[in-house]
Amino acid sequence: GQQLNQSPQSMFIQEGEDVSMNCTSSSIFNTWLWYKQDPGEGPVLLIALYKAGELTSNGRLTAQFGITRKDSFLNISASIPSDVGIYFCAGQKVSNTGKLIFGQGTTLQVKP
Amino acid sequence: NAGVTQTPKFQVLKTGQSMTLQCAQDMNHEYMSWYRQDPGMGLRLIHYSVGAGITDQGEVPNGYNVSRSTTEDFPLRLLSAAPSQTSVYFCASSYPGTGGSGELFFGEGSRLTVL
Numbered sequence: 593g594q595q596l597n598q599s600p601q602s603m604f605i606q607e608g609e610d611v612s613m614n615c616t617s618s619s620i621f622n623t624w625l626w627y628k629q630d631p632g633e634g635p636v637l638l639i640a641l642y643k644a645g646e647l648t649s650n651g652r653l654t655a656q657f658g659i660t661r662k663d664s665f666l667n668i669s670a671s672i673p674s675d676v677g678i679y680f681c682a683g684q685k686v687s688n689t690g691k692l693i694f695g696q697g698t699t700l701q702v703k704p
Numbered sequence: 705n706a707g708v709t710q711t712p713k714f715q716v717l718k719t720g721q722s723m724t725l726q727c728a729q730d731m732n733h734e735y736m737s738w739y740r741q742d743p744g745m746g747l748r749l750i751h752y753s754v755g756a757g758i759t760d761q762g763e764v765p766n767g768y769n770v771s772r773s774t775t776e777d778f779p780l781r782l783l784s785a786a787p788s789q790t791s792v793y794f795c796a797s798s799y800p801g802t803g804g805s806g807e808l809f810f811g812e813g814s815r816l817t818v819l
Contacts, residue, residue: 596746598746601744605756613715623806625806625807627808632812632813633812633813634708634794634812634813635747635794635810636810636811637807637808637809640806640807659798664791666818680746680747682747682806684805688800688801688805689739689752689754689803689805690735690736690737690752690754690798690800690805690806690808691749691762692747692749692754692806692808693749693763694746694747694748695746696740696745696746697744697746
């Protein structure tokens with residue numbers, strides 16, 4: 593069954609606000625990734641994290657690989673309308689397998 | 705550059721019918737996989753392949769078959785469709801290596817309804 597718990601399930605925020613979402617697990621992962629899915633499309637990779645404690649930014653997005661290797665968070669600063677979509681965390685337990693476990697997703701809506 | 709191409713985009717089946725979802729990638733990726741997406745459950749791995757001739761089961765493999773005869777193609781077969789297989793199916797590919805295998809490139813999805 594599902595092994596990644598992602599929260600919150602949904603968020604409705606005002607444009608310009610910061611957003612934070614996280615993912616936790618009872619298992620250790622070697623890789624944490626964050627994907628975004630726009631309506632009617634497949635997920636697209638936002639950030640990949642490979643080392644415990646790693647903090648990585650991609651524009652207004654910042655993600656961290658938890659020091660225990662059992663969690664990760666994603667922050668979005670100064671949200672804009674095009675940030676709308678579903679955000680998924682994903683973990684890879686064994687490196688170099690291509691097998692990912694996904695969280696349930698966080699649906700983000702941004703009010704202009 | 706087409707990336708990952710899935711066909712068909714939409715399909716309606718009757719219970720018991722069989723069909724094949726096609727997936728092709730032109731990036732020479734060794735790893736390919738199939739996920740299904742259901743509301744509130746994220747994406748769940750059905751089958752995956754680390755190279756031509758090699759396939760393995762994921763989290764929810766029952767009712768599905770795969771084969772990988774070429775690097776480019778990874779079709780997903782539904783042997784006898786059931787309403788529980790109503791879902792959106794995504795094919796993905798990636799290149800091997802610690803730094804890349806989890807960086808999946810997804811197709812646009814195939815929406816399947818089983819009546």
